[in-house]
Structure formats: structure tokens, C-alpha cells
Amino acid sequence: MPIEKRGNWNFQFSRRNFVKGLLAAAATVLIFKSSCQSNTKPNIIVLGNRGDPPSSFNSMRTSSIALHHIGGAIFGPGNLVMRSRGNMYLPAPYLARRWYSNADFTEWTFILERNVVWHDGTPFTADDVKFWLDLAAFGITAGGKTRAPAYYKGELGISKVATLPPDVVTITLEQPNRFFPDVLSAPRIKLDHPRHLMEARIQNGEIDITPLDVGLIGLGPFRFENYEKGTIVRVRRFDRYFEPDGEGNKLPYLDGIDYIITPDALSMDLAFRTGRLDGTARGFGHYLTDRRLDNYVKDFGGKLNLAQIDGGTFRLAFNVLKPGPWQHPLVRRAIALWLDKQAAISLVLDGFGWTSPEVSPHNPYRDKNFVIWPRFDTAPLAQKREQARQLLNEAGYPDGFAMGYLCRAQNGIPGGQFLKDQLATLGIDLQLQIVDEGEWNRARVSLDYDSQSGNLSLLSTPEGTEGVFGRFSKSPDAYAKHEDYEIDRYYSNLRDATTYNRRIDVWYQLQQYIYLTQTYVIPIAEITYIQAFREYVHGLIIPPEDGHTFTDYATVWLEDEAQR
Amino acid sequence: MKIRRWINNFWIRRTAVFFLTGFLASVIIFALLFLLPGDIVDVIAGDVITSPEVKEVLREELGLNDPVVVQYGRWLWSMASGGFGGESLVSGQPISQLLTRQFPVTLLLAGYTVLLAVMIAVPLATAAVLNRNRWLDYVIRIGTIPGQILPGFWLALLLLLGLVIIFRWSPPLYYTHPWQDVWNHLQIVFLPVFLLTWEYGSHVLRVTRSSLLDTMKQEFVIASRAKGLSNKAIITRHGLRAAAVPVITVLGVQFGVLLGGTIVLEYVFGLPGMGRELVEAALARDIPVVQSYVTIMVLLVLLLNLLLDFLYRYFDPRIRTSSIATEVVLRKNI
Numbered sequence: 001m002p003i004e005k006r007g008n009w010n011f012q013f014s015r016r017n018f019v020k021g022l023l024a025a026a027a028t029v030l031i032f033k034s035s036c037q038s039n040t041k042p043n044i045i046v047l048g049n050r051g052d053p054p055s056s057f058n059s060m061r062t063s064s065i066a067l068h069h070i071g072g073a074i075f076g077p078g079n080l081v082m083r084s085r086g087n088m089y090l091p092a093p094y095l096a097r098r099w100y101s102n103a104d105f106t107e108w109t110f111i112l113e114r115n116v117v118w119h120d121g122t123p124f125t126a127d128d129v130k131f132w133l134d135l136a137a138f139g140i141t142a143g144g145k146t147r148a149p150a151y152y153k154g155e156l157g158i159s160k161v162a163t164l165p166p167d168v169v170t171i172t173l174e175q176p177n178r179f180f181p182d183v184l185s186a187p188r189i190k191l192d193h194p195r196h197l198m199e200a201r202i203q204n205g206e207i208d209i210t211p212l213d214v215g216l217i218g219l220g221p222f223r224f225e226n227y228e229k230g231t232i233v234r235v236r237r238f239d240r241y242f243e244p245d246g247e248g249n250k251l252p253y254l255d256g257i258d259y260i261i262t263p264d265a266l267s268m269d270l271a272f273r274t275g276r277l278d279g280t281a282r283g284f285g286h287y288l289t290d291r292r293l294d295n296y297v298k299d300f301g302g303k304l305n306l307a308q309i310d311g312g313t314f315r316l317a318f319n320v321l322k323p324g325p326w327q328h329p330l331v332r333r334a335i336a337l338w339l340d341k342q343a344a345i346s347l348v349l350d351g352f353g354w355t356s357p358e359v360s361p362h363n364p365y366r367d368k369n370f371v372i373w374p375r376f377d378t379a380p381l382a383q384k385r386e387q388a389r390q391l392l393n394e395a396g397y398p399d400g401f402a403m404g405y406l407c408r409a410q411n412g413i414p415g416g417q418f419l420k421d422q423l424a425t426l427g428i429d430l431q432l433q434i435v436d437e438g439e440w441n442r443a444r445v446s447l448d449y450d451s452q453s454g455n456l457s458l459l460s461t462p463e464g465t466e467g468v469f470g471r472f473s474k475s476p477d478a479y480a481k482h483e484d485y486e487i488d489r490y491y492s493n494l495r496d497a498t499t500y501n502r503r504i505d506v507w508y509q510l511q512q513y514i515y516l517t518q519t520y521v522i523p524i525a526e527i528t529y530i531q532a533f534r535e536y537v538h539g540l541i542i543p544p545e546d547g548h549t550f551t552d553y554a555t556v557w558l559e560d561e562a563q564r
Numbered sequence: 565m566k567i568r569r570w571i572n573n574f575w576i577r578r579t580a581v582f583f584l585t586g587f588l589a590s591v592i593i594f595a596l597l598f599l600l601p602g603d604i605v606d607v608i609a610g611d612v613i614t615s616p617e618v619k620e621v622l623r624e625e626l627g628l629n630d631p632v633v634v635q636y637g638r639w640l641w642s643m644a645s646g647g648f649g650g651e652s653l654v655s656g657q658p659i660s661q662l663l664t665r666q667f668p669v670t671l672l673l674a675g676y677t678v679l680l681a682v683m684i685a686v687p688l689a690t691a692a693v694l695n696r697n698r699w700l701d702y703v704i705r706i707g708t709i710p711g712q713i714l715p716g717f718w719l720a721l722l723l724l725l726g727l728v729i730i731f732r733w734s735p736p737l738y739y740t741h742p743w744q745d746v747w748n749h750l751q752i753v754f755l756p757v758f759l760l761t762w763e764y765g766s767h768v769l770r771v772t773r774s775s776l777l778d779t780m781k782q783e784f785v786i787a788s789r790a791k792g793l794s795n796k797a798i799i800t801r802h803g804l805r806a807a808a809v810p811v812i813t814v815l816g817v818q819f820g821v822l823l824g825g826t827i828v829l830e831y832v833f834g835l836p837g838m839g840r841e842l843v844e845a846a847l848a849r850d851i852p853v854v855q856s857y858v859t860i861m862v863l864l865v866l867l868l869n870l871l872l873d874f875l876y877r878y879f880d881p882r883i884r885t886s887s888i889a890t891e892v893v894l895r896k897n898i
Binding site: 046051052054055056058061062139145146147148149150151153154155208210212213228229230231232260261262263264266267270271273274276277410435436437438439440441442443445467468475476477 | 600601602603604606607608613614615616618619621622624625654655656657662665666721724725728732733734736737738739831832833834835836837840841844847848849
């Protein structure tokens with residue numbers, strides 16, 4: 001029935017015309033869509049990324065995997081040195097082709113690669129290294145404004161950087177360090193501040209300038225193309241990248257990488273399962289869990305590449321600077337003996353892990369007897385628990401006590417609940433103080449709690465652990481809060497060690513002291529992180545531990561679509 | 565006398581209240597954010613060892629050591645001068661730049677929802693009233709129950725999982741505006757808009773239905789019926805307008821709830837809107853971003869309330885009259 005007529009246009013608004021209009025609109029959209037679609041898929045891998053890179057992609061400010069998963073492609077897998085692609089525990093040449101030190105290991109000289117260029121075509125020089133290291137080690141104060149040094153300043157311990165143009169850089173250290181290249185090869189230490197784009201702006205007062213402010217110009221295998229916050233970061237092959245593969249072929253093999261920002265792990269899973277992602281994100285919370293892996297396997301069968309990376313430790317650490325029964329070493333030891341560590345793997349670590357020391361079993365610094373000593377007691381659990389009760393009696397707490405536990409809401413609740421349930425049977429009332437990320441980050445470096453798990457990224461070298469095992473006044477980030485000068489002595493011995501074996505021996509003694517003699521920290525179990533890739537993704541170099549390593553994807557290639 | 569009359573002007577009074585409420589809200593938000601435990605410097609450093617000296621210098625660099633009043637003043641000045649609160653402490657990006665990208669996402673999401681909710685809920689409510697206590701009425705009413713009681717994020721996860729399991733389909737991963745890629749846009753907003761419309765529209769539908777039912781009992785409806793008008797004609801020509809005020813009220817009141825819903829769904833569906841940014845900023849203690857975003861949302865709701873006042877007066881002449889009458893009484897008292 002016509003309800004409206006206007007002018008000479010003989011249009012009748014009817015149900016039939018309405019349906020026709022809808023169909024026409026749908027057809028237009030479909031035609032538009034099909035015309036927009038390309039027939040060939042580019043050689044670009046699509047990966048999940050845990051979140052937006054914080055701090056304007058400034059690796060001097062944050063170690064967040066949300067930045068470093070992308071940063072590896074743009075800024076490269078290393079700096080002057082990198083972790084060897086064949087054995088991540090060895091430093092390998094990257095921007096420096098060789099290096100040497102003076103006799104007492106206080107001065108290190110690096111000879112740079114030639115023909116390295118920044119993504120904008122500017123040649124890379126020794127002055128670039130000095131500019132970057134000066135910023136990282138000393139920060140800047142100018143015109144009443146201050147720029148903080150990099151968070152890893154303490155690990156580097158640099159006192160001076162000098163250059164001998166065009167390709168020699170000499171780094172003087174505050175104290176001898178026989179293993180400085182090991183420290184420097186940490187993948188979190190990225191050369192991401194190009195002098196030619198930043199120096200003048202800093203001199204003009206822009207001292208808080210960041211890599212994003214200068215267009216993310218790096219030296220890595222992929223150049224930055226664009227970034228849409230909350231959505232995507234696109235990088236494309238840098239044709240003038242200097243690093244060849246083992247056979248002398250040019251790297252990288254891919255034309256580009258699209259990093260999709262997927263803060264929600266479930267959404268990322270669904271996107272992977274429906275083929276919108278070629279690989280999942282790195283980062284705790286996004287690595288696979290037992291149950292999620294089941295769904296992946298159900299969907300793809302064996303047609304998956306599952307990259308396994310040894311991850312962080314689930315542990316219990318005590319604040320012995322706060323009065324309470326946990327100040328007694330016997331109490332701490334009793335708790336260590338009481339915990340059913342094997343049960344933690346399924347209940348806390350998503351089903352992937354092993355009862356563990358602090359370092360991965362792949363790590364050359366691991367305990368030679370790690371399976372039987374010191375944390376992994378071979379006695380049956382019942383026997384250990386009996387001993388635990390005796391120790392608690394000896395310490396004067398036969399009826400148990402109450403103890404607080406700083407529990408991270410984001411991912412610490414399963415661990416907190418596990419510990420609470422376990423210790424309840426020993427008579428210890430573990431009171432969970434569940435806090436969000438902001439409060440957790442504040443409280444973990446304070447003395448406001450009784451116990452915590454602690455969760456920090458470490459350098460995979462013994463010397464790199466002082467920040468988490470050292471004295472509170474020296475290392476506020478430490479898992480356990482204590483003022484034990486004996487630990488200073490162990491670290492001093494470590495630094496003085498000039499041979500590999502001596503270094504390992506001191507490291508074992510240190511672990512025995514921390515875990516057994518004093519039981520400041522109880523390592524319970526270590527998680528295995530799993531990152532999934534589709535079966536047509538090849539050439540992945542997966543580090544045995546530390547997910548920040550080899551995030552450049554320079555050696556990755558995709559099978560032709562026809563072969564998939 | 566003139567000033568008093570000016571003060572008593574409804575619109576001037578409402579505008580003044582609008583700005584005063586906005587200012588007070590910003591002060592309260594700022595104070596609350598400062599009461600929150602946690603330090604952004606620790607959040608920025610993340611899970612790495614950072615010396616206290618470096619953290620202190622970083623605090624200085626970010627201006628966190630300035631007195632609270634100075635920090636608030638800086639933020640307020642930036643808001644007033646169009647900078648929308650300065651820069652994000654976490655990403656370092658200007659908040660105005662973040663808003664340029666994120667505000668349209670949230671606005672589109674909310675806009676689609678309001679539009680669809682009205683377009684679907686009002687006809688369905690009319691149909692329910694016309695078929696009162698018959699099967700169609702029951703079906704419509706039952707259909708609104710999940711929208712009102714089930715949490716949006718749970719339904720979202722269920723829907724996503726269902727689509728993957730049954731159709732092997734999931735929404736696109738990156739958001740585009742409709743003017744960039746309309747097909748991609750439609751695919752990515754379809755599910756969140758569907759869920760939000762279900763939730764928001766359910767409230768609108770139930771209120772419209774009950775308001776219409778009340779209207780249908782009024783004398784003018786009986787008179788219309790006596791004139792020989794059909795029920796359909798009475799509802800569409802007279803009833804809907806008479807029932808509009810409660811519907812407009814619920815549209816306004818539920819808008820705040822709708823914004824809350826978008827926050828959760830933006831996160832689940834990976835939409836780069838204001839809600840998702842707000843959640844991430846709050847967790848990271850990125851105070852300028854949280855402060856600016858919450859204040860903008862408060863201002864949006866206040867603005868909507870102002871608009872509703874206008875619409876009340878349009879739809880119900882009695883409100884206009886009573887307001888004028890009130891003003892006349894006030895003047896007499898003067």
C-alpha cells in the first residue's frame with residue numbers, strides 16, 4: 001500500500017521495495033568486498049602481540065614483552081653483541097664484529113661492523129654507540145629538565161664511553177667484569193636511539209625524546225611502517241639489512257610482519273584457530289595453557305609448530321625484615337619441605353612445567369645435580385612433611401601461625417590459592433593480599449608484606465641475579481627482603497672469579513645458601529611457555545629460555561600458499 | 565532584578581550546573597586517583613630490576629614529584645586549552661591524539677547501539693502492547709530477559725566461541741573506520757553492537773511497553789477509541805508521543821551503563837576505543853589518561869542529560885508550562 005508520493009518521482013515506499021533495497025545494499029557491499037580482495041597472499045606473517053608497546057617503544061624504560069616482541073624486528077636481536085642464534089648462552093657478534101678487554105676486565109673495546117645503515121639510510125658509526133650508551137648509562141640534565149638513565153644502567157656498570165672513529169668504541173666499567181659481553185648481549189638492551197635524529201632535538205631541550213618521536217628508525221631486519229594504537233604495528237623488510245644467514249644469504253626472508261594487538265588471550269586464541277593469525281603472542285598470560293592447547297590440537301591435529309620456552313619460576317620468598325615467625329630459618333625450611341611442588345605444575349603453571357631451580361635445565365649455569373639437590377628433595381612427600389612438622393615444633397610454632405602473602409590479581413591468584421591450601425594443612429593461615437598491577441609493583445619493592453612470589457626477568461648469568469637475591473638496601477627489587485652480608489660476599493666472589501669453573505662453584509654455593517641454609521626463597525616449579533605457530537611457518541629460532549630472545553624473526557619464512 | 569531573572573533562566577542555570585558538576589567530578593576523580601596505591605614508575609619499569617635512583621629521576625622526568633595541586637592545575641589547564649590533559653605517562657602520546665583515534669570508535673559503537681535499540685525496541689514494544697498477553701508479547705518479553713540479566717562479557721565470549729566452533733569464523737583482528745573499509749568495519753562491530761543493543765534495547769523495550777500500557781489507560785485514549793480510531797492508529801499517532809518521556813529518561817539513564825558495557829566489549833573484541841584505553845590506563849596508573857577519559861565520559865553523560873531536558877520539554881508541553889509557572893511564582897516572590 002503506497003503511503004507516500006513526492007513530486008514526479010514515482011517512488012512507492014512498500015515492504016517489497018524495502019526488501020529490494022536491502023538486497024541491493026548487501027550485493028553492493030559484497031561486490032565492493034570482492035573487488036578489494038587481492039588474489040595473492042603476501043609473504044607477511046601475522047602475529048599476535050600482548051598489548052601496545054609502552055613508553056613510546058623506548059626500551060630504556062621498559063622490558064615489557066609487548067615492546068620487545070616487536071622491538072626485535074625493528075631494532076634487531078642485539079646491540080654490539082647478541083645472543084648466539086646457535087647457543088643463546090654465548091655472546092655473538094652483531095653490530096660489533098669483534099671485541100677484547102684489558103687485563104683486568106675494566107675496559108672493553110668493540111670494533112664495529114662496516115656498511116651498517118639505519119633504516120633511513122644514514123650510516124651507522126661509533127658515535128651512534130657512544131650517544132646511545134651515554135643516554136642509557138648517565139641520562140641527561142639540561143635546562144632544568146632531567147632525563148633518567150635506562151633501567152639497566154646498573155647491570156651495565158659503565159663509567160665512560162670513548163670512540164675512535166669510524167668504528168672503534170671503548171667502554172670503561174665501574175668495576176671489573178670478566179663477562180661484560182654476556183651482560184651486554186641481553187636482548188632487552190636495544191640500540192634504539194639514533195643519534196642523527198635525536199641529538200639536535202635533545203640539545204634544543206627535547207630531552208625526553210623517544211624512538212617513536214623519530215619514526216622508529218632502527219638497525220634491525222625490518223623497518224617500521226605504521227602503528228595504530230590498540231590495533232596493529234606493521235613492519236616491512238629492510239632491504240639494506242647487514243646480517244646474512246649462515247650461508248651468506250640476505251636476511252630477513254619475510255617481506256614483513258603484522259603484529260596485531262591482542263590484549264585478550266581468548267580473542268587471540270580464536271583468531272589463531274580461525275586462521276587470522278599465523279602465530280600467537282609472546283608473554284605471560286598469552287602463552288598457551290594446558291586447556292587452550294587441547295583446543296588447538298583438536299582444531300589442527302599435529303599441524304602446528306609449538307615453540308617451547310622455559311619461563312619464570314613460581315616461588316615463595318619471605319620478608320625477613322618484618323617481624324614474624326618466618327624470621328626463623330627453621331620455619332622457612334619447614335614450609336619448603338611441606339609444599340607439594342609437583343602438584344603446583346598442574347594447579348598453578350597451566351600444566352606445563354617442572355619442579356625447578358631458578359634457572360632452566362638448558363642453562364649451563366644450572367645446578368649439576370639439579371634433579372636431586374638442593375630444592376628437589378628425593379625423599380617421599382610424607383617423609384618430608386614429617387620433617388617439616390618437627391622443624392616447626394623446634395622453632396616453637398607447633399600450632400602454626402598466620403602469614404600474609406602479596407598476591408598479584410592479574411596472574412597470581414592460582415599460585416596464592418595453591419600456597420594457601422597447602423600451608424593450611426601445616427597449620428599456617430596464609431592470608432592473601434590480592435592487589436592489582438599498580439599496587440603489586442609498589443608493594444613488591446617495599447617491606448609492607450610478609451611473603452610474596454616475586455616475578456622479575458633476570459639475566460641468564462649468575463651475576464645478573466644480585467638484583468633479586470641481594471640485600472634489600474642494595475636491591476629493593478629482591479624477592480626476599482633481608483640484610484644478609486654473606487650474600488654480598490658470594491656476589492663479590494662471583495665478580496672476582498676469573499675462570500668458568502670457579503664462577504659455577506660460587507654460583508652453586510650461593511644457591512645452596514639462599515635456598516637451603518637460609519631458605520630466603522623457595523623455588524617451587526618453573527613454567528614452560530608455549531607459543532603456537534601454524535605449520536607453514538618455518539625457520540623459527542626458539543630460545544630455550546627467556547621469551548625476549550630472538551624476537552627479530554629474521555630467519556623465518558612461510559611456505560608458499562599453494563603448498564600449504 | 566535583572567541578574568536574578570538571568571539566574572532563574574532555566575537554560576543558564578542548567579549550563580552552569582553542567583560546568584560545575586564537570587569541574588567537581590574532575591576534582592573528585594583526581595583525588596580518588598591519588599588515593600589509589602601504586603606508582604606508575606614501577607609499572608613502566610615492569611618486571612625488571614630498576615634501581616631506586618633511576619626510578620627517582622624518572623619520577624622527576626614525568627613531573628610526579630610536583631605538588632598535587634600543581635599536577636591538577638597542569639591537567640586542568642591542558643584540558644581547557646584543548647590539550648585534553650597532556651600526554652599519556654605510559655605511551656608518551658598526546659591524549660588528544662589518542663582521543664582522535666579512540667573517541668570515534670566508542671562514539672560509533674554507542675551511536676549504532678542507541679540507534680538500533682530505538683529502531684528495534686520501540687516497534688517491538690508497540691507490537692507487544694498491541695498483542696498484550698498473547699504469544700508475541702510473551703516472546704518479546706522473554707527475549708529481553710537475557711539482555712537485562714546476563715553479563716555482556718560472558719555473552720560475548722560465548723558468542724565468539726560459538727562462532728568459532730560452528731562456523732570457523734571470528735571477527736577481523738584490526739579495527740577500521742567505516743570510511744576506511746566498510747566491510748571490515750561491519751564485521752568487527754557487528755557482534756559488540758548486537759550484544760550492546762540487546763542489553764540496552766531490552767531496557768528501552770520494557771520501559772516503552774509499560775509506558776505505552778499506562779498511556780493506553782488514559783482518558784484521551786478512551787476518547788480516541790470512542791471516536792472510532794483503531795488501537796494501532798492511537799498508539800502510533802498519540803500514544804508513542806505521550807509515552808516518550810519515560811523512554812527518553814531510560815535512554816539517558818542507561819547511556820552511562822552503555823558506556824560501561826562498551827568498556828568491557830571493546831576489550832574482548834579488540835576494539836581500540838576509549839573504554840579499552842581507560843581500563844589499560846587505570847591498571848597502569850596512567851593518571852592523566854584516566855582523569856581525562858573519565859572526565860570526558862562524565863561530560864558526555866551530563867551533556868546527554870542536558871539534551872534530555874530539552875527533549876522532555878519538546879515531548880511533554882506540561883513540563884514547559886510547569887517550568888514557566890515555577891518561574892512566574894519565583895518572580896512574584898521576588
